[in-house]
Amino acid sequence: MDSSQYRDAAHTAIEDIIKYHDTIADRPVLPSITPGYLRPLIPDSTPEEGESWDAIQSDLERVIVPGLTHWQSPKFMAFFPCNPSFPAMLGEMYSSVFNAAAFNWICSPAVTELETIVMDWVAKLIKLPDCYLSQGEGGGIIQGTTSEVIVTAVVAARERIIRRRLVHIPESEEKLDKMAEMRGKLVALGSEHAHSSTQKAAIIAGTRFRAVPAPQSSGFAVTAAALRTTIEACKAKGLEPFYFTATLGSTATCAIDDLVGIAEVAKEYPDIWIHVDAAYAGSALVCPEYQHLCKPIEAFDSFNFNLHKWLLVNFDCSAFFIKRRKDLIETFSIVPSYLRNDFSESGLVTDYRDWQIPLGRRFRALKVWFVLRTYGANGLRKMIHNTIKVGEYFHSLLESRQDLFTVVTGPAFGLTTFVVNPTKVEGRTEALDLEEGNRVTKAVYEAVNRKGEFFLTSGVLDGVYAIRVVSATENAEEKYLKLLFEVLIKLAEEEREAK
Numbered sequence: 001m002d003s004s005q006y007r008d009a010a011h012t013a014i015e016d017i018i019k020y021h022d023t024i025a026d027r028p029v030l031p032s033i034t035p036g037y038l039r040p041l042i043p044d045s046t047p048e049e050g051e052s053w054d055a056i057q058s059d060l061e062r063v064i065v066p067g068l069t070h071w072q073s074p075k076f077m078a079f080f081p082c083n084p085s086f087p088a089m090l091g092e093m094y095s096s097v098f099n100a101a102a103f104n105w106i107c108s109p110a111v112t113e114l115e116t117i118v119m120d121w122v123a124k125l126i127k128l129p130d131c132y133l134s135q136g137e138g139g140g141i142i143q144g145t146t147s148e149v150i151v152t153a154v155v156a157a158r159e160r161i162i163r164r165r166l167v168h169i170p171e172s173e174e175k176l177d178k179m180a181e182m183r184g185k186l187v188a189l190g191s192e193h194a195h196s197s198t199q200k201a202a203i204i205a206g207t208r209f210r211a212v213p214a215p216q217s218s219g220f221a222v223t224a225a226a227l228r229t230t231i232e233a234c235k236a237k238g239l240e241p242f243y244f245t246a247t248l249g250s251t252a253t254c255a256i257d258d259l260v261g262i263a264e265v266a267k268e269y270p271d272i273w274i275h276v277d278a279a280y281a282g283s284a285l286v287c288p289e290y291q292h293l294c295k296p297i298e299a300f301d302s303f304n305f306n307l308h309k310w311l312l313v314n315f316d317c318s319a320f321f322i323k324r325r326k327d328l329i330e331t332f333s334i335v336p337s338y339l340r341n342d343f344s345e346s347g348l349v350t351d352y353r354d355w356q357i358p359l360g361r362r363f364r365a366l367k368v369w370f371v372l373r374t375y376g377a378n379g380l381r382k383m384i385h386n387t388i389k390v391g392e393y394f395h396s397l398l399e400s401r402q403d404l405f406t407v408v409t410g411p412a413f414g415l416t417t418f419v420v421n422p423t424k425v426e427g428r429t430e431a432l433d434l435e436e437g438n439r440v441t442k443a444v445y446e447a448v449n450r451k452g453e454f455f456l457t458s459g460v461l462d463g464v465y466a467i468r469v470v471s472a473t474e475n476a477e478e479k480y481l482k483l484l485f486e487v488l489i490k491l492a493e494e495e496r497e498a499k
Contacts (some may be wrong), residue, residue: 249281
């Protein structure tokens with residue numbers, strides 16, 4: 001494909017992309033295919049001769065689009081959103097053209113320097129404490145996902161506590177043995193409702209994991225008392241807690257852990273790395289009414305949220321802020337001869353390879369820069385406010401039919417969780433009521449997804465099976481929540497009558 005052919009192909013691709021965007025609300029959100037559908041539709045090996053772009057493009061609509069779940073559909077109300085935007089798409093396009101594996105500053109100075117500047121923009125936009133800005137000891141780096149961020153933080157936390165505890169022992173085989181012994185006693189902590197990435201990170205880091213209780217009585221949030229009790233219980237067994245993931249917007253309910261209380265606990269245990277995972281809800285911090293949540297983060301070690309969820313930057317783009325960048329650099333900096341250069345040796349530039357696990361990295365800052373400049377702070381706030389309002393509207397619909405539905409949590413950052421009420425039966429025990437409620441709720445949930453018009457996810461909260469609804473795509477509108485509500489009523493009534 002030469003530049004002339006690329007021009008023609010790119011024009012047709014852009015028209016395809018615009019058409020897809022403009023018609024997405026008319027497509028069923030879930031595909032009506034069965035596992036393994038794709039293999040019979042395409043050849044089982046690479047063609048010997050190259051094909052035309054027209055042939056390749058036609059296969060997109062024929063075999064790929066029918067197997068897509070349409071995450072940008074206003075009827076996608078599952079998980080959390082994955083919002084793109086046209087400015088971010090343009091950023092991806094230019095990034096793919098420049099195509100630099102920017103591990104060192106010298107690999108492409110603009111890639112590194114724009115990322116440093118843009119991450120400071122983001123930190124200021126959400127009112128993070130100044131200690132997370134690059135002008136001081138901290139700074140920000142763009143990672144792919146929260147899972148990558150948490151693995152990075154857990155490994156850095158593991159090595160930091162080992163460095164601190166064994167600093168008096170000179171480099172030797174004895175020190176290596178003690179390091180290995182110590183790793184076996186380290187415990188990473190996270191809320192029982194924290195994302196599974198903390199437990200996975202502990203496995204990768206070769207440490208243990210313990211969940212901190214976050215029951216309904218505390219709003220599914222970790223309290224300072226619960227964290228302290230878990231820490232002391234681990235210590236009583238001869239284990240060493242070294243890391244804790246606090247949540248600002250948990251996966252199941254968007255609960256916020258007691259950040260103020262946990263900041264006090266942090267003073268008692270300075271060797272425990274505390275990371276704040278705000279993967280979804282962190283985007284709401286662009287709005288002044290949520291920015292009070294940032295104040296206690298000054299007491300912690302790191303913070304992240306995903307711009308690719310709710311802030312219109314295409315996947316993947318997770319903003320990771322660190323209070324002391326040396327905690328990362330001392331863990332991940334390895335400098336073989338082929339990576340040495342005068343600029344890095346001078347100490348005057350940032351080499352982001354020393355802040356992360358991979359060596360190479362993409363030019364993700366470009367799409368962030370494009371989005372922030374195109375929408376501005378007010379445009380982003382408007383989008384967040386709209387989706388929160390839509391979530392509150394759905395909550396009001398549920399409250400209007402308390403005979404059929406009971407709200408468990410919400411509306412929090414646009415997320416509401418609820419159950420379908422079982423038919424009342426005289427004399428039935430509370431345990432059987434719960435069992436029947438879980439059964440009917442699960443049946444309704446599965447029926448919604450089976451129809452394919454809407455896509456929802458569920459969660460289990462203190463033994464209660466609940467349906468989650470979060471409508472936070474850029475295309476979110478009340479009319480789609482009204483349609484979903486009508487479907488839920490119909491299915492709930494049918495299920496209760498059938499029983």
